[in-house]
Each structure stands twice: as structure tokens, then as C-alpha cells.
Amino acid sequence: MMRRFAPLLLALGVGLFIAQPPARAQETPPLLHPHFSFSGLFGGLNEASAQRGFWVYFKVCSNCHSMHQLHYRDLAGIGLNPAQIKAIAASVTVPLGLNDKGEKYSGPGTPASQFRSPFPNAAAARVVFNGAAPPDLSLMANARAGGPDYIYSLLNGFVTPPPGVKVPPGRYYNKYFPGHMIAMPPPLHNGVVTFADGTKATVPQMAHDVATFLYWAANPDEVARKRMGVRVVLFLLILTGLTYALKRKIWSDVEH
Amino acid sequence: MAGLHKSQFENPVLNWIDSRLPIPSLMHKEYAAFPTPKNFNYFWNFGALAMVTLVIMMATGIFLAMNYQPNTALAFSSVQHIMRDVNYGWLIRYVHQNGASMFFIVTYIHIFRGMYYGSYKAPRELLWILGVIILLLMMATAFMGYVLPWGQMSYWGATVITNLFSAFPVVGHSIVTLLWGGFSVSNPTLNRFFALHYLLPFVIVAVVFLHVWALHITGSNNPLGIDVKGPQDTVPFHPYYTSKDSVGICAFLAVWAFLVFFMPNLLADPNNFIKANPLQTPPDIVPEWYFLPFYAMLRSVPNKLGGVCTMFGSILVLFFLPWLDTCRVRSARFRPVFRKLIWVWLLATATLGVVGAHKPLGFWVPLGRICTLYYFFHFLVLLPLLGVLERTLPLPESISQAVLRKTGGGPMPHSATAQPMEKA
Numbered sequence: 001m002m003r004r005f006a007p008l009l010l011a012l013g014v015g016l017f018i019a020q021p022p023a024r025a026q027e028t029p030p031l032l033h034p035h036f037s038f039s040g041l042f043g044g045l046n047e048a049s050a051q052r053g054f055w056v057y058f059k060v061c062s063n064c065h066s067m068h069q070l071h072y073r074d075l076a077g078i079g080l081n082p083a084q085i086k087a088i089a090a091s092v093t094v095p096l097g098l099n100d101k102g103e104k105y106s107g108p109g110t111p112a113s114q115f116r117s118p119f120p121n122a123a124a125a126r127v128v129f130n131g132a133a134p135p136d137l138s139l140m141a142n143a144r145a146g147g148p149d150y151i152y153s154l155l156n157g158f159v160t161p162p163p164g165v166k167v168p169p170g171r172y173y174n175k176y177f178p179g180h181m182i183a184m185p186p187p188l189h190n191g192v193v194t195f196a197d198g199t200k201a202t203v204p205q206m207a208h209d210v211a212t213f214l215y216w217a218a219n220p221d222e223v224a225r226k227r228m229g230v231r232v233v234l235f236l237l238i239l240t241g242l243t244y245a246l247k248r249k250i251w252s253d254v255e256h
Numbered sequence: 257m258a259g260l261h262k263s264q265f266e267n268p269v270l271n272w273i274d275s276r277l278p279i280p281s282l283m284h285k286e287y288a289a290f291p292t293p294k295n296f297n298y299f300w301n302f303g304a305l306a307m308v309t310l311v312i313m314m315a316t317g318i319f320l321a322m323n324y325q326p327n328t329a330l331a332f333s334s335v336q337h338i339m340r341d342v343n344y345g346w347l348i349r350y351v352h353q354n355g356a357s358m359f360f361i362v363t364y365i366h367i368f369r370g371m372y373y374g375s376y377k378a379p380r381e382l383l384w385i386l387g388v389i390i391l392l393l394m395m396a397t398a399f400m401g402y403v404l405p406w407g408q409m410s411y412w413g414a415t416v417i418t419n420l421f422s423a424f425p426v427v428g429h430s431i432v433t434l435l436w437g438g439f440s441v442s443n444p445t446l447n448r449f450f451a452l453h454y455l456l457p458f459v460i461v462a463v464v465f466l467h468v469w470a471l472h473i474t475g476s477n478n479p480l481g482i483d484v485k486g487p488q489d490t491v492p493f494h495p496y497y498t499s500k501d502s503v504g505i506c507a508f509l510a511v512w513a514f515l516v517f518f519m520p521n522l523l524a525d526p527n528n529f530i531k532a533n534p535l536q537t538p539p540d541i542v543p544e545w546y547f548l549p550f551y552a553m554l555r556s557v558p559n560k561l562g563g564v565c566t567m568f569g570s571i572l573v574l575f576f577l578p579w580l581d582t583c584r585v586r587s588a589r590f591r592p593v594f595r596k597l598i599w600v601w602l603l604a605t606a607t608l609g610v611v612g613a614h615k616p617l618g619f620w621v622p623l624g625r626i627c628t629l630y631y632f633f634h635f636l637v638l639l640p641l642l643g644v645l646e647r648t649l650p651l652p653e654s655i656s657q658a659v660l661r662k663t664g665g666g667p668m669p670h671s672a673t674a675q676p677m678e679k680a
Contacts (some may be wrong), residue, residue, distance in 0.1 A: 074340070221340075225517050229518055236510035239511060
């Protein structure tokens with residue numbers, strides 16, 4: 001049997017080998033692969049890291065990036081208490097719809113408010129950034145191959161371009177960005193924010209925390225989901241075993 | 257009481273109902289006493305698994321529909337609303353999303369089981385054809401369901417697939433306009449896809465009913481592929497197969513639950529987490545994994561109409577399988593050549609799945625073409641020829657005889673030598 005298929009398997013193997021695309025100059029290097037609290041089957045959420053990540057988002061990213069799908073009340077998911085959430089929401093000005101005279105008005109946010117958007121709409125963002133609107137970050141950790149690894153790598157990937165590479169105006173060289181020419185200027189610099197817990201705000205530290213925060217933002221159900229999953233899967237496995245025993249018992253009087 | 261059905265039920269309530277509307281009798285005949293070959297292996301679980309999946313998909317789908325907005329401006333956010341704000345919305349959605357993959361895994365194994373053991377052969381041709389119709393309906397339902405979250409891959413997948421119909425001469429473009437409800441994939445498209453995605457599962461239920469009806473007329477095939485000769489070859493469906501199906505269902509649900517709770521986005525495309533943008537085409541437009549072999553066939557033909565016909569032909573050919581396979585022996589166990597070739601066919605089809613996931617460049621193009629050719633070669637040339645050329649192995653006289661030989665049981669019980677009797 002095996003001998004009969006050997007040529008076929010050989011052809012397939014050689015084919016797969018040939019099919020590897022030739023390495024081009026300036027190929028995107030493999031993504032950095034840091035350890036995240038949520039990786040692995042039972043990984044939870046490092047709330048301190050997620051909170052620092054939120055702080056970086058709040059102070060730096062949110063100047064250009066929206067997070068439409070999140071509300072301030074959601075921050076309870078990274079361990080902030082109601083008073084903290086209220087204070088954070090109240091510190092931003094958000095559109096509050098129409099007043100009695102039918103005019104748009106804004107005011108301090110509440111926990112029920114959507115995360116404040118830096119621009120009223122996508123067109124307004126595009127005109128500021130030469131046509132490339134900064135993407136919404138609500139689902140960013142799921143919307144790129146590599147997810148949080150990609151975010152971490154990208155934020156650490158601003159390096160001096162290799163000799164001979166010309167970076168056009170309004171673009172920046174990033175090792176991990178497909179095509180390398182990214183419209184986003186390097187957003188993180190050592191000490192650009194101050195963490196309340198005393199953690200030193202280095203670029204890798206902030207990148208790690210932002211990746212953690214964005215992963216939580218895209219998958220807020222993760223902690224509850226995994227906790228429920230352990231119980232459900234165990235229950236079903238035990239039930240499978242019991243049902244199998246029952247089936248053996250029922251079939252014990254039949255030659256089959 | 258003339259004309260009343262004489263009920264056999266002792267329970268007075270059941271008896272009263274059964275005398276007037278004999279559903280209890282029907283259920284007893286078809287699902288309790290129903291004589292079923294006693295030599296099924298676990299591959300015979302997959303029909304029941306598909307049924308369970310269909311029910312779960314419909315149940316979760318109804319709850320999703322209560323919170324979903326089929327409008328291009330709202331659809332993407334309404335899915336996020338389900339994931340974040342609806343109580344256990346993430347659970348319902350992940351069960352439904354991964355359920356589509358589970359449904360196709362189960363159905364593909366069910367179909368392969370039928371192919372391996374010759375379940376499509378006389379007298380089960382109609383049963384098989386109804387199954388192929390269910391597969392087509394499932395594909396249409398899955399495709400439209402994938403459009404609903406209105407991510408980038410939803411939008412561009414819908415654009416690519418609906419545009420296929422434009423390949424047909426004369427009527428092609430009118431069909432596409434009709435599908436879109438306009439001149440591009442837009443709000444009317446999403447709206448009608450939602451309506452149809454809700455409708456088609458009920459059509460599937462109707463065809464499944466016919467499928468099961470036909471099954472209960474011909475009776476089940478079995479791993480030996482020989483006819484049931486008498487009661488000694490069968491066991492009542494309950495409790496024997498209700499218990500055996502339950503084992504499969506529990507194990508299957510455990511696998512599904514593992515996917516839902518621990519890696520719910522394993523099979524999801526990152527691009528579908530980006531809201532649909534008609535002005536920005538993603539670098540690769542790739543369908544869901546269960547369509548990849550067909551997508552590879554579509555791209556293997558260097559002509560649009562030819563590709564579309566090849567893709568649809570790959571399913572249509574299944575309708576004719578009962579007549580393309582000219583061998584009278586059903587089970588691959590007694591067909592030494594077919595038994596190997598069916599795995600080669602599976603390898604070719606699986607390879608097509610891999611080809612479909614890659615850009616049509618370099619080596620993948622000829623590989624896709626060879627596998628596409630082989631797919632059709634198997635059905636159109638090999639199967640008709642094998643019926644003439646293949647030397648099949650001798651068939652056992654009956655299921656119970658084969659079982660006794662396998663288990664090395666004692667002398668044949670008296671009943672096993674009974675004359676073959678007509679089966680109800």
C-alpha cells in the first residue's frame with residue numbers, strides 16, 4: 001500500500017518544497033512572540049497590565065484612534081471600580097445628541113457613553129491624515145494575523161530604515177508592517193505616560209500592556225468563556241464516558 | 257368507534273391521543289421498534305450528529321436574529337452588540353459560528369461514509385439524491401450566513417460568489433442584478449440574504465424529513481453492504497442505536513464545546529473583524545474552509561464559465577453517482593481496488609482544499625488542475641470501468657453469519673438459518 005503511494009507522496013513533498021515563495025529582500029521578519037497572560041488554554045487576564053494598557057490608549061492612542069464598540073462601563077472587565085470608571089468617563093467630552101432647541105451639544109461622559117472618538121466621522125479623520133484614516137481599535141487584536149503578537153511587534157518595529165530604502169514624506173519605516181511604509185508616526189517613547197503603579201514606561205512595556213488591553217477589548221468574554229468552558233467540556237467528557245458504559249451494557253446481549 | 261386506529265398503548269392518555277392521531281404509534285414504529293442492522297460502526301453516528309447540529313444551529317440562530325440588524329450601516333455593530341451586551345450573546349454567537357464548521361465536518365464524513373459503503377446504490381438512489389439536495393441547501397445557507405456579520409470577507413466573498421453567475425451567457429448579468437437587488441452588493445443584498453438565511457434551514461428540515469422517510473422505506477445500509485435477511489440481522493433502534501448515537505453525540509458536543517470555549521476564532525478570518533468597505537479589497541479573498549476544494553476547482557479552469565461549470569459540476573456529478581458506479585457490490589470491504597481508489601479520491605479532494613487556501617501561483621496551479629481532473633476522472637471514468645473490471649470478494653451470506661465468524665461465536669442460533677423474510 002505504502003509503496004504504491006510513495007511516488008505520489010514524493011511528488012507532493014517536492015511540490016510543497018518548491019511552493020515556498022522565494023525570500024525577497026526586505027521580507028517582513030517573523031513576529032515577536034511575547035508571553036501574554038491570556039495565552040494558553042487556561043490563561044486569564046493580567047488586570048494590572050490591561051489597566052496600564054488602557055492608560056496608554058487613553059493618553060496616546062485615543063488622540064487618533066477610535067474604539068467605537070466600547071463603552072466606559074466595559075472597563076469593569078479590566079478591574080476598574082465604578083468610581084474610577086465614572087471619573088474617567090467624566091474627564092472626556094462626548095457628543096450628547098440634540099438639546100431642546102434641536103442643536104448638537106456635548107458634555108462630560110458617563111459610564112454609559114461610548115469611548116470618545118477623536119474625529120466626528122471617518123471622512124473627518126481621512127482629511128487630517130492624507131486619506132488614511134487611523135483604523136478603529138475595538139477589534140484590532142483579532143483583525144490582524146498574529147493578533148496581539150502583531151500589535152506588540154508593530155509598536156516595537158519602528159527602526160532606522162536599511163540603507164538604500166527611501167521613506168516617502170508622511171510615512172515611517174516599520175519592520176513588521178506589510179510593505180514597511182506605515183502612515184502612523186512612532187507613537188510610543190520611553191516615559192510618554194506615567195503609570196500610577198510605578199511600572200517604568202518603556203516602549204516594550206507599554207507595547208505589551210497596550211496589546212493586552214486591546215486583546216481584552218476585542219475579546220471581553222475570554223475570562224468568563226474559559227471558566228465556563230472547563231466545566232462544560234469536563235461535564236461532556238464525563239457524560240460521554242457514562243453513555244459509553246451504558247451503551248456497552250445495553251449491547252452486552254447482542255453478538256455484533 | 258368505527259374508523260378509529262386501534263392503539264396498542266397501555267397508558268390511557270397515550271392511548272387516547274394515539275387512537276385519534278397516531279403519532280405515538282408512528283414514533284414507536286420508526287424510532288423504537290425500527291429494525292436496524294446490528295453491525296453499524298461509529299460512522300453511522302453521523303446522520304444523527306448532523307440532525308443534532310441542525311437543531312442547535314436553528315435554535316441559536318433564532319436568538320441571534322432577535323438581536324441582529326440586517327442593515328449595512330448597523331449589521332457589523334449589531335454583531336458586536338450581541339458579543340458584548342446581550343446576555344450570553346458571545347456563547348450563542350460562537351456556538352452558531354463554529355456550528356457551521358461542525359455541520360460541514362459532520363456532513364462531509366456522513367457523505368464519505370455513504371460513498372465508502374456504497375449507500376447510494378439501489379434501492380437507496382433517491383435517499384442519496386435527497387442528501388445531495390440537502391448539501392446544496394446547506395452550502396447556500398452557509399454562504400449567506402457568512403455575509404451577515406458584514407465584515408470585509410463577508411462583503412468581498414459575497415461579491416466574488418454572486419459575480420460567478422455573471423459567467424452564464426445572456427441571462428448571467430440579470431441573475432446577478434436579481435441576487436443583489438441592485439447593481440452592487442449593498443443593503444438590499446444583505447437584507448434578502450438575511451431573509452433567505454432564515455428561510456433555508458426550514459427548507460432543509462423539510463428535505464431532511466424526506467431523507468429520513470426514504471431511509472425508513474429502504475432501511476439502512478450497513479458496513480457489509482448486504483441486505484438484511486431477517487430479524488436475526490437486526491436490533492430495534494431503541495435502545496440499541498439510541499444509546500450508541502448518544503455516545504457519539506456527547507463526544508461530538510465535547511469537541512464542539514472545546515472549539516467554542518477555548519479557540520472560538522480558530523477558523524475565523526482576521527479580515528472579517530474589519531467592517532465591510534466597498535472601496536478597499538482585502539489582499540486575499542478566501543472562502544470558509546468548507547468551500548475551499550470547490551474554490552480551487554473554480555480557479556483551476558482558465559475560463560470563467562468553464563470554472564463555474566466545473567465547480568457546480570463537482571456537486572452535480574454526485575446526483576448521478578448511483579448510476580456512474582456500475583458495481584453491484586456496495587461496501588468497499590469487498591471491492592479491493594475501489595477500497596484504495598476511494599482514498600486517492602479523498603486525498604485529491606483534500607489537496608484541493610489546501611490548494612484553495614493558497615494564491616493561484618507557481619506550483620499550486622498545476623496541482624489544482626491535476627486534482628480537479630482526478631476528482632472528475634474518479635466519478636466519470638474509474639467508477640463506470642471498475643464495475644466491469646474489478647474482481648469483488650465473495651460476500652458473506654448474511655450479517656449475522658459475518659458477525660459470528662468475526663466474534664468466533666458458537667454454532668449458529670436457530671433463527672439465523674431461517675428463510676429470508678420480507679422486511680417491512
